[in-house]
Amino acid sequence: MTEIAVLTPSPSDPSYAGQWPGVLERLQQALALAGVTAAPTPWPDHVDDASALTGYPLVLPLLAWGYHRDHALWMKGCRAWAEAGVRLLNPPSVLGWNSDKSYLGRLAEQGVAIPPTLWIDGPSQADVDAAFDRLGAEEIVVKPRVSGGAWKTLRLRPGEAMADAPGGPAMIQPYLPTIETEGETSLLFFGGRLSHVVNKRPVPGEFRVQVQYGGGYTALPAPADGALDLAERTLTAIGEDLLYARIDMARGPDGGWLLMEAELIEPDFYLGTAPAGGQRFADAVRSRL
Template sequence: MPFQPRVAILVPAPGYYERWQPAFARKAAALTAAGLIVEQRAWTDPGELAGYDLILPLFAWGYQREVAAWYALLDRMEGEGLPVVNPVPVLRWNSDKAYLAELGERGVAVVPTVEVAALDDAALAAARDKLGAEEVVIKPAISGGADGTHRIGPGVPIPADALGERRLVQPLMPGILTEGEYSLFFFAGKFSHAIVKRPASGDFRVQEQFGGREEPWTPGEEALALAAAALAAAPSATVYARVDMVGDAAGRLRIIELELIEPSLFLHHAPDKGAAFGQAVYAAI
């Protein structure tokens, strides 16, 4: 019988809302088809992990709400020398959206971002002035699923959950309202598929829980080159990656986020339904 590696997929803690399960089934099916044995472990209390051939944090949902526990898990996996994909240095780097500044410094076109240590009216005004934008979006530097993300127009007060907190301030990208947000997916560095996600009418958030919808999209050379440049700036090569980008006022694409930890991969939109994903993970063992 051929060797079948065992992989552990880190999943949400019990009691977390169950919307992750259909997506888990798609990813697990792709990994099983590639010849892997797939098991689940709650990321908040995974127990012994040394027996696995690979650990994948593909559903470590909620880490932005339990940041200390998340970083402790990363430290533990790195300290024990466990085989993790994506590698722990990539996971740690990608956990905090301060990486956008690093991408910008390396010449990658990113959504302009101002980091504020403690958001108040003066800091927000200064950020608006620096960005040259009256309508902005604020978000936690460690966030997911649009948690704590707000659109703030002129004269709108700072939401209570953000007041005095560390926040990233970005101009509202007009492209997200007119065209949507683009996501490109790469497995072992090779392009697989892409989608465009559009917000519900009157919203700016493209996530499904806010009424966002997606459809397949064919990226042009600009999008592919931008995604490649962003991934090249990561601490090391990635086995799986989602690159999110939006258009600015001039129609130029800019990186809004790299998803290298627990991205929705939308494998049902992949031409091979996830075969390249499964093969990339198997090859990483």
């Protein structure tokens, strides 16, 4: 068996203590299909000294949850891992730029469809109040540009005040009602090839699709019309050699697909819904070894 490393949350951050071990177990079960074992190690432990990671033939950042809580430390780590020559996939450079959602604006400039977006540094209540007219929206969503798991993401109607507002660079988008009726769709790619498709829906009265907010996930037999086209256009615009990618999208008011996220750092692969328990993920990892 070949041993690789998987970066995990900081032990001092209890936010994910009840969740990440189960995700790690699914990853380990999938990797075992390719004769690979995965040793967990907290990502903050390797920021100042990356030497312990250089001995692994491959390091996966798939459980580096919590990086958004200390983004400066994360960026320092990305630089350190690149300088030390850690065999990290996806690459440290990708882990850096993908941690700030402003990358969506750069993809939009290359023709990838995203929701109309206002980019604001430290949004004030006045910024929020003006956003409804600027976007022509009845409801808006305010989220930090560096975030994860819908952290500090707000859904607001006119006249509502921000609570727990993002303190730094943020983005404001129209709320998409299709999230409630059709949900969000994720296309999972391993080694550049589509593996599986998952539809994620919030519980009634909620707009966040994450499982911690009660979201439900359903495997789809194939992408809906137009979804694969947007995903492939996104990957082409990214132009990186990626081991894995999760492309999240939702339908806009006109029925067209809009990119919500290109998750290239630590996405949940929903391996419980993947063909053969994640065999394509395991094969992609083995091909890099």
